[in-house]
Amino acid sequence: MIVLDYRDKRPIYEQVVDKLERLIVGGALEQDFKMPSVRSLGMELSVNPNTIQRAYNQLEQEGYLYTVSGRGSFVAPESEWRDGKKHRMLEEWKLVTQSAREAGLTREELVRELEGIFEGVKS
Amino acid sequence: MIVLDYRDKRPIYEQVVDKLERLIVGGALEQDFKMPSVRSLGMELSVNPNTIQRAYNQLEQEGYLYTVSGRGSFVAPESEWRDGKKHRMLEEWKLVTQSAREAGLTREELVRELEGIFEGVKS
Amino acid sequence: MIVLDYRDKRPIYEQVVDKLERLIVGGALEQDFKMPSVRSLGMELSVNPNTIQRAYNQLEQEGYLYTVSGRGSFVAPESEWRDGKKHRMLEEWKLVTQSAREAGLTREELVRELEGIFEGVKS
């Protein structure tokens, strides 16, 4: 399901959050999909269950998961997280773009890169 | 010269690096400008000189400062850091833009924001 | 694991970097080998953990180690450092050879020494 990169400097729980978030945003995990238990995912990744729990908690807080006590964690409907995610990404993107401008990158360069990244994507 | 944000969760030395880097990249500190000594800047920010030292070290490593032992630290010529900075910013920008696309932001939205950010800037 | 030379005028952290680098380059420490913690190596060498930390940081920056926060530091795969190391060594070697030439050493003398150093080594 996920592969951790031990050479990544971010804490493990954050990597887990990131990977799972991508799977959900990318549509690989559908609404109401039952997530593996913290224990079993911990086993699979050779990671302490506490670490998985922490990741699940954060995902729940950001609206990606919902928990039914005694039953487990499930993927939340897109409406729960879609706007928050888009909004946060846009804010981050604006900050980075601002910094890019200050570092001397031009509008033309960035537009060109943008075209490359969106190539073949229907908006 | 700079103001620390104690709500920022990043370590102090990293904030100092970031602020000073912005001042140098933004042109507020010119080539060969003598930086305050680690002791005096430490006093000014109510921070241990070692912490400032660490920031200066990192800035030197990234080409923003050069140090003459026993004399002080000075702002390096733009040629030392310009290209590295642009390159690193572009790489970061591409990653964030990629993530923005995955979060559902469209080319049109990003181009519109781009225009806003570069408004009135001659490329 | 290593022995410090207190007559050496280089700073301790640099000696530690040097010794560990040799162990890694020489193959004595294999990929993914778990390095001793900064605390335990500090104890062993009667040196402050901060000093070891500094050495580990530098080794990480040069690609010899990778760190998993809360787990420890590990030897990075050879691919991470091999090329950089060879390149830096070659540059240093060229400078020293240039100086040797200026000091009056001849091509013949140096080739002879070279043969001695590479004696019995299959290229």
Add this chain to the structure above:
Amino acid sequence: MIVLDYRDKRPIYEQVVDKLERLIVGGALEQDFKMPSVRSLGMELSVNPNTIQRAYNQLEQEGYLYTVSGRGSFVAPESEWRDGKKHRMLEEWKLVTQSAREAGLTREELVRELEGIFEGVKS
């Protein structure tokens, strides 16, 4: 006579030693040439006379200069420093070559570089 590089990390007195040594070894300063006074050279380089004094002391110790009290410092005859210099350079060269070998550089690579460095030099 000499130009200092303030971005060089070595202490200034060491740079001065190095530059003057090169001038002497390279034959630009002949035997018994009267060196400028520490004061005047200090003025010329915008450097404290103490720093120059320190450089002169070291050069005297290595046999490059001799001092006649009240008269000044003079370039020593080649016989005073030639062998020591060659010997020290050869030792350093052997160490660096040994390290180059350990880093994976081959005899063939080094011989090729050697030919480049000695190109057109009569031994």
Add this chain to the structure above:
DNA sequence: GTGGTCTAGACCACA
């Protein structure tokens, strides 16, 4: 005075 190194000791996040 200035940067560079080091120690002892503390507290934190993470696992």
Add this chain to the structure above:
DNA sequence: GTGGTCTAGACCACA
């Protein structure tokens, strides 16, 4: 337990 950060304080080389 492990690395990461920070402080207070010390001593050194260099200028």
